[in-house]
Amino acid sequence: xxxxxxxxxxxxxxxxxxxxxxxxxxxxxxDGGPIIVGESRERFKTVEIERxxxxxxxxxxxxxxxxxxxxxxxRTDIEWLFRESLGxxxxxxxxxxxxxxxxxxxxxxxxxxxxxxxxxxVSEGHxxxxxxxxxxxxxxxxxxxxxxxxxxxxxQSLLNREFYTTIDVLNTExxxxxxxLLETAPTTxxxxxxxxxxxxxxxxxxxxxxxxxxSLLSQWSPSENQRLRLDYSLSFIQxxxxxxxxxxxxxxxxxxxxxxxxxxxxxxxxxSTGRVYDQQGDYPNRILRLHEQLIAEHTDNLESRTDLxxxxxxxxxxxxxxxxxxxVLTHELYDSLVTSVRGGGxxxxxxxxxxxxxxxxxxxxxxxxxxxxxxxxxxxxxxxxDHLDDSERGQTLTILDSPQTFNDPLPVVLLRRNIVPASxxxxxxxxxxxxxxxxxxxxxxxxNRIELERVLGGGIADGQSVLVDYDIGPEPAILTTxxxxxxxxxxxxxxxxxxxxxLYGEWRDVVQSIRTTDPDALPNExxxxxTGIDYRRKPFSFEAEYERNASTISxxxxxxxxxxxxxxxxxxxxxxxxxxxxTFDFWDDGQLLKLGRVTAELAHxxxxxxxxxxxxxxxxxxxxxxxxVIGLEEAIEINWHKRQTTMFISFRNSDAxxxxxxxxxxxxxxxxxxxx
Numbered sequence: 120x121x122x123x124x125x126x127x128x129x130x131x132x133x134x135x136x137x138x139x140x141x142x143x144x145x146x147x148x149x150d151g152g153p154i155i156v157g158e159s160r161e162r163f164k165t166v167e168i169e170r171x172x173x174x175x176x177x178x179x180x181x182x183x184x185x186x187x188x189x190x191x192x193x194r195t196d197i198e199w200l201f202r203e204s205l206g207x208x209x210x211x212x213x214x215x216x217x218x219x220x221x222x223x224x225x226x227x228x229x230x231x232x233x234x235x236x237x238x239x240x241v242s243e244g245h246x247x248x249x250x251x252x253x254x255x256x257x258x259x260x261x262x263x264x265x266x267x268x269x270x271x272x273x274x275q276s277l278l279n280r281e282f283y284t285t286i287d288v289l290n291t292e293x294x295x296x297x298x299x300l301l302e303t304a305p306t307t308x309x310x311x312x313x314x315x316x317x318x319x320x321x322x323x324x325x326x327x328x329x330x331x332x333x334s335l336l337s338q339w340s341p342s343e344n345q346r347l348r349l350d351y352s353l354s355f356i357q358x359x360x361x362x363x364x365x366x367x368x369x370x371x372x373x374x375x376x377x378x379x380x381x382x383x384x385x386x387x388x389x390x391s392t393g394r395v396y397d398q399q400g401d402y403p404n405r406i407l408r409l410h411e412q413l414i415a416e417h418t419d420n421l422e423s424r425t426d427l428x429x430x431x432x433x434x435x436x437x438x439x440x441x442x443x444x445x446x447v448l449t450h451e452l453y454d455s456l457v458t459s460v461r462g463g464g465x466x467x468x469x470x471x472x473x474x475x476x477x478x479x480x481x482x483x484x485x486x487x488x489x490x491x492x493x494x495x496x497x498x499x500x501x502x503x504x505d506h507l508d509d510s511e512r513g514q515t516l517t518i519l520d521s522p523q524t525f526n527d528p529l530p531v532v533l534l535r536r537n538i539v540p541a542s543x544x545x546x547x548x549x550x551x552x553x554x555x556x557x558x559x560x561x562x563x564x565x566x567n568r569i570e571l572e573r574v575l576g577g578g579i580a581d582g583q584s585v586l587v588d589y590d591i592g593p594e595p596a597i598l599t600t601x602x603x604x605x606x607x608x609x610x611x612x613x614x615x616x617x618x619x620x621x622l623y624g625e626w627r628d629v630v631q632s633i634r635t636t637d638p639d640a641l642p643n644e645x646x647x648x649x650t651g652i653d654y655r656r657k658p659f660s661f662e663a664e665y666e667r668n669a670s671t672i673s674x675x676x677x678x679x680x681x682x683x684x685x686x687x688x689x690x691x692x693x694x695x696x697x698x699x700x701x702t703f704d705f706w707d708d709g710q711l712l713k714l715g716r717v718t719a720e721l722a723h724x725x726x727x728x729x730x731x732x733x734x735x736x737x738x739x740x741x742x743x744x745x746x747x748v749i750g751l752e753e754a755i756e757i758n759w760h761k762r763q764t765t766m767f768i769s770f771r772n773s774d775a776x777x778x779x780x781x782x783x784x785x786x787x788x789x790x791x792x793x794x795x
Contacts, residue, residue, distance in 0.1 A: 167212040174794040176226065178202045181787045184284045188780040194237040202250060204228025208794075217262045223255035238323075250275075269295045277786070278317065281736065282750035282775035283576030284784040286324045289316040306337040325362045330551065331355040344380040349373075360553045368400030386416040402544065402588070404519060405433040420451040426463075434517040440468045457486040474512040480505040494612040503603040515539060515590040520550070523571070527581045528703070528714045528740060530563070530570040534672065535591055536640065538569045542590035545571070545579075550586060554578055567641060567672055575748065575775075597635035599642075604628045619656035625649040645670035651679075658686040676704045691730065692723045708744065715739040730758045750775040763794040 180200040187193045206226030213219035227249070234244040252273050259267040271293035277285045296309035313330040334352040341347065351373040358366040377391045389411070396406040408430040415423045424447045432439040445463025452458070460483055467476040484501040523531040533543075540562055545554040556562060559577035563570040571587070573579050607625040612618055626649075631642035651664030660683040667676050681699040688694060696719045703712040717737040724730045738750040756769040766789075773784040 164212070165214065167216070168209060169212065170208075170210040172208045172794050174206050174208065174792050176202070176204045176206060176228065177791045178204075179789050181785075182285070183783075183785045185783045186780060187782075189778075192237075196236040196238050197234070198236075199233040200230065201232075202228055202230040204250065204252075206252075217260060220258040220261055221255065222257075223253070225251075225253045225255070227251050264301060265297055265299050267295065267297045277788075279754075279771065280576040282738065282748075282752055282773050283782060284319060284773070285771070285786055286317050286319045290314070304337055304339040306335070309334050325359070327359045328552065329357045344385060346376075346378040348376045350375075356551065358553055361555045361558060364555070366401045366553060368398050368402065371395065371397040382415075388414045390414075403435065404517075405431075406519075407431045422449045423447065424449075432517075432519065434519065437471045437514075437517075438469065439517070440470075442466045455488050459484040459486075469512070469514075469516065472512055472514040472516075474510055474514075474516065476507070476509045478505065478507045491610070493614045493617075494610065497609045497611075498607065500606045501604070503601075503605075505599075505601040505603075507599040507601075509594070509597050509599075511594070511596040512591075513593050515542075515592055517542075517588065517590050519588050520586045521588070522548075522584060523587050524584045525560075525571075525573045525579055525581065527573065528701070528712055530572040531585075531587070532673070533569045533571070533587065533589060534567070534643065535569075535589075536567050536637075537592040537594055538564070539590040539592055540564050540569060542588070543569070543571075544588040546586050546588075548584050548586060552578075554585070566639060567643075575750075595636045597633055597637070597640065599631065599633050602630045620652070620654045622652050623650065641671055643670070643672050645672075645674075658684055660685075674706045676706070678702045688722075689724055693721075695720045710742065710744045712743075713739075713741040728759055728761050730760075732756045732758075746778045748775060748777045765792045765794075766790065 178200075179202070180198075182198045182200075184196045185193060204226045205228065206224065208224045210220075210222045213221060228251070230248050230250045232246045232248075234241055234246070236244070252275065254272040254274070255270065257269040259269065271291075273289070273291040276288050276290075278288045279285050291314040292311060294309060294311035296307055298307045299305055309332075311330070311332045311334075313332070314327070316327045318325050332352055332354045335349065336351075337349045339347045352370070354370040354372070356366075356368055356370065360366065372395075374392065374394045376393075379389045381387050381389070390413075392408075392410040392412075394406065394408040394410075396404075396408075398404050408428065411425075411427045413423075413425045415425075417423065426443070426445050428441070428443045430441045430443075432441070443463070443465040445461060447459060447461045450458045460481075462481040464477070464479040466478075468474075480503065482501060482503040484499065486497070486499045488495065488497045490496075518535075521533070523533075525531055543556070543562065545556075545560060546552060547554075554560060554577075557574075559574055559579050561572050561574060563572065569589075573581065579585065605625070605627045607623065609621055609623040611621040625647075627645070627647040629643070629645045629647075631644050633640055633642050646669045647666070649664065649666045651662060653662040653664075654660065660681075662679070662681045664679040665677070666679070668674055679699070679701045681697075683698070684694070684696040686694050696717075698715075698717045700715045701713070703710075705712070715738070717735070719735045720733070722730070722732040733755040734753070736750070736752040738748065740748040750773070752771070752773045754769065754771040756767060758767045759765070768790075769786075769788045771784075771786045773782075775782045
């Protein structure tokens with residue numbers, strides 16, 4: 120081996136000669152045929168190209184946006200884009216098939232953009248730029264005990280925002296990982312650099328993020344009944360969630376988990392998890408957590424689960440310590456009745472503010488399932504008692520990573536008094552993307568809660584789960600006692616003509632009492648009734664539901680109707696139609712909200728060469744206290760492929776009308792690729 124650590128060129132040849140000589144000595148003589156010396160071996164090659172293709176790409180796009188706002192002149196923005204590029208696609212082996220196995224696509228081209236914008240005050244503005252794209256994956260020493268994977272890609276795409284203009288998205292990622300195949304402790308070490316840019320032609324959308332992530336994942340089994348796992352990542356993150364806003368932070372996140380199965384027939388399982396999370400920079404915080412979970416199968420029909428968590432949080436240099444514990448006993452009787460009993464408590468201590476919070480709770484749940492004529496009947500009854508004692512707090516208390524889900528048309532509700540609106544931070548479920556107040560969601564502060572409403576056309580999608588951080592301001596001591604009774608019934612027909620039909624009903628009664636010196640504090644009591652019918656039998660689905668929520672906080676009455684049709688038409692063909700109509704009558708402020716939605720999508724393979732796909736989205740939202748919105752979006756795409764030529768053309772039209780403004784967005788795209 121030379122000084123660089125590489126094998127000397129003469130060594131492989133010498134080794135090959137030695138092997139050949141040894142094999143020749145062992146080869147028996149055969150005068151009747153050729154002499155075979157050793158075994159044939161694959162020879163070293165500098166580059167072996169298995170596949171190589173070149174292609175020419177042409178892409179053009181026309182986009183027109185028109186905004187008509189009340190009291191303002193109509194603004195029209197038009198963009199023409201032309202892009203020509205030359206690309207290659209290849210698979211090659213470098214040195215040896217087991218040395219480097221490379222698959223790569225790369226392109227280089229020229230892009231011209233012509234802009235005619237009332238918003239920017241530009242008439243026939245022209246911009247030119249060099250554009251490039253790539254996508255590669257290299258497997259190094261794939262058959263060794265430590266294969267290395269190097270990958271990367273850069274792609275440009277359009278992100279469609281419902282009933283609004285599309286935005287350009289540029290994603291770049293480069294990374295490498297090494298994976299050990301050792302049976303003792305398989306380990307993967309990786310590094311990834313990611314960049315994401317989102318923008319439109321007039322500068323209303325201009326966001327970006329950069330991430331450098333180093334990670335380590337290792338697993339080890341000391342014995343057949345033990346498993347140890349280590350998961351660590353170091354992230355350097357820079358974000359620009361909106362023009363003029365810049366965030367930068369560093370994260371350490373390490374989790375170690377140990378699992379142990381023991382006892383007779385290994386009926387007992389102990390899972391121990393320790394986590395260290397440290398974020399520095401913007402929004403600094405640190406979490407130290409230890410979680411113990413013991414699952415015990417005492418008999419064939421009796422099981423218990425015990426959880427204990429000790430956690431310390433440091434947010435803005437202020438500490439919070441939490442201890443939580445619970446035990447659940449589950450008993451099955453005759454495979455039809457399941458009884459669960461859960462009890463536990465928690466203690467929170469904020470020493471910087473001399474604040475404590477103690478909670479005790481217990482729950483009893485009975486689940487019953489029975490085969491009945493034509494189907495199945497299920498029922499459950501539960502009762503919960505909760506006691507929460509909060510001492511007086513003179514400073515703010517921070518809540519981290521509260522999981523919430525946006526479901527149109529209802530807002531996300533943070534049911535806490537005295538929330539500091541300016542402290543609210545909303546991120547995606549991974550915690551990497553920060554959403555912006557006013558662009559992605561809006562805040563409505565109320566005396567006993569804060570409501571977050573999704574902005575139509577923003578970065579948060581309907582049904583998306585997010586994480587919310589917020590601060591709670593100083594409060595006097597409060598003692599809260601809550602009792603909850605809940606029950607539900609469901610009868611599902613599984614035979615005959617009405618197979619797939621279900622009738623259901625749910626009832627929830629919450630009784631709450633509070634003791635505090637704050638005269639504005641109100642108990643959150645409610646009586647919720649939800650009943651309905653649903654039918655699911657392919658390709659049809661239907662649901663009708665009535666809900667009455669008699670609550671001291673935001674009471675309402677709702678009616679929901681949903682229907683769907685999902686039918687495959689072939690290997691790559693299908694038709695999906697979904698429609699819903701919902702009404703919400705809020706009693707406290709007289710708000711009446713109605714929302715109707717229809718989504719239809721068709722994909723059909725006309726022949727081997729031709730494929731067409733269409734999509735239609737309609738939204739009709741009426742709010743007697745807010746703004747009415749009617750939106751219609753149509754899109755169609757036609758693809759043609761023959762031999763080495765591929766072509767597509769797509770058209771998208773989006774129209775949204777409201778009491779405040781009307782928007783129209785049209786996009787026409789054309790692409791042609793010729794491979795050689």
